[in-house]
Amino acid sequence: MVFLDFEKPLESLYEQLEKIKQVGAEGDLDVAPMVKELEDKIYTKRKEIYENLNGWQKVQLSRHPERPYTLYYIEQMCSKFVELHGDRYFKDDNAIVGGLGIIDGQTVIILGQQKGVNTKMRQFRNFGMANPEGYRKALRLMKMAERFNFPVVCLIDTPGAYPGIEAEERGQAEAIARNLFEMAKLEVPIVCCVIGEGASGGAIGIGLGDRVFMMENTWYSVISPESCSSILWRSWDYKEKAAEALKLTADHMYGFGLIDGIIKEPFGGAHNDPEQMATNLKKHIKKAIAELQIMTPEDRVETRIEKYSQMGQFDRVTVTEKSKKTAKS
């Protein structure tokens, strides 16, 4: 088991529990009452910890090394899945995976950022940081979905789009911008869910949809708390503060009307019961697709564009509108 810093109080309790169980297994001492007592203590402690998570702690949970990633959910939710590779222009990006799948009789295009499960795979997946070809592969699949009238499911889990020389040469910005433009007018339903990290342009590059969900312990922000700390506080030491200031949790995002729903996680985070998490996710995706499929493509696109058009918070002041002369006249 991996314990995050705020989970440390649990670590010693679990250790004690293990020891007592061992004693029980070795001898004829009745350890049942002590086990029960410790389990109660663990339960209380877990409740205390997980019911009061702050922004930074949720960021940590979203990055938990045992947290399930995109391919796990695809395997769990799809009875069949054929992975499709390549953007048809340059290469295949291993940081974004996608393909054709069947979710309870419904064919979908399902795609998302994929992180690696061990050191070697983390390199291979480039830590879930896509290059332009990743976004272009995603777009290719979405356009295919449109041709065959399949709904699109996007699972978001990225610390950001990759900031590299080649990424800039091949137009990282253009790739993300193009996806936003095309996704805004894609004629089939788009359902998105942040399943881990939702960092900035790299996240929204596959994140514009009719329904956007966030799992309970994920975050979505214009910048990671670390980078925000380094830019605004001019030090790497204010990531907790930045996480609070950015109001990046699912609760905040839902409260702001910037996402359409929160998907409950098993107690302590998705990694505590990945199967249950996949079941919850599938339920939300199916319901959203069903709701969206009864709309006409025109209605869906108009509603989608309107939804995004409403996003923003500002004030109005009274000004007297008048024509201005250019300096030359």
Added chain:
Amino acid sequence: MGWFNRLKDGIQTATKYKREAPDGLWYKCRSCGETSTSKEMRENYFKCPKCTYHVRIGSGEYFDIIFDGEYKELFNELTSKDFLEFTDLKPYHERLVSAKKKTKLTDAISVASGNVNQLPLVVAAMDFSFIGGSMGSVVGEKIGLAIDHSLQSKTPFLMISKSGGARMMESAFSLMQMAKTSAKLTRLAKAGIPYFSMLTDPTTGGVTASFAMLGDINFAEPKALIGFAGPRVIKETIKRDLPEGFQTSEFLLENGFLDFIVDRADLKEKLTDLLTIFSIKNAS
């Protein structure tokens, strides 16, 4: 070249549109180090007379350069608010107050409609002097409204980008402006109204990764910094030096992301050409 002469005369006498132009009597070029007078700079479209370095200018100067003589500023009633009560080293609402005071602007973007050699155009131009030209809700909303205005008046739209990217103090609201502006632009495309995107120094982050890269025509001023990630971030990530000319307008042109580069002195003429070309309907 009548308009050219008028413009030259005008800039000499202009005093109130100093917003982002070099202040004071002397200007020391950031590129070649040569010194010029402010008067020389104005006469030369705020380009260094010695090396043609394009000095950063504000929305007001661009409107002066582009429009025929009169233009109408739109949507100035919108003003940013500190919805998240964001505080880093300084509260966001205080940053807003001081930015407004310093720049005399309402936010990091101004929208105007007017004529360019008698051809109507809606222009949205960003101001780097206002919190680094960062995109918050007001920037996104004003671009959205400018697009609506273009749609209603069937007028082409020019976006002049100049931005460090998203406004962090508006967190996800800022991020969603990328989606919002891109979504709005699909309506312009559907209506067959041309969208010109001009990128100026600097254009980075979420601005590049949304409306700035989505023009029917994308063009830039010479030697502007244009990119997704900032050079510092890339350098820290890859842990080596960046190649000469990386993320400049010329680099983007070479890599296929710009249609052309335009010298500021030729901007109005180029726009006139584009507007003329797009205004000709199929003969039938």
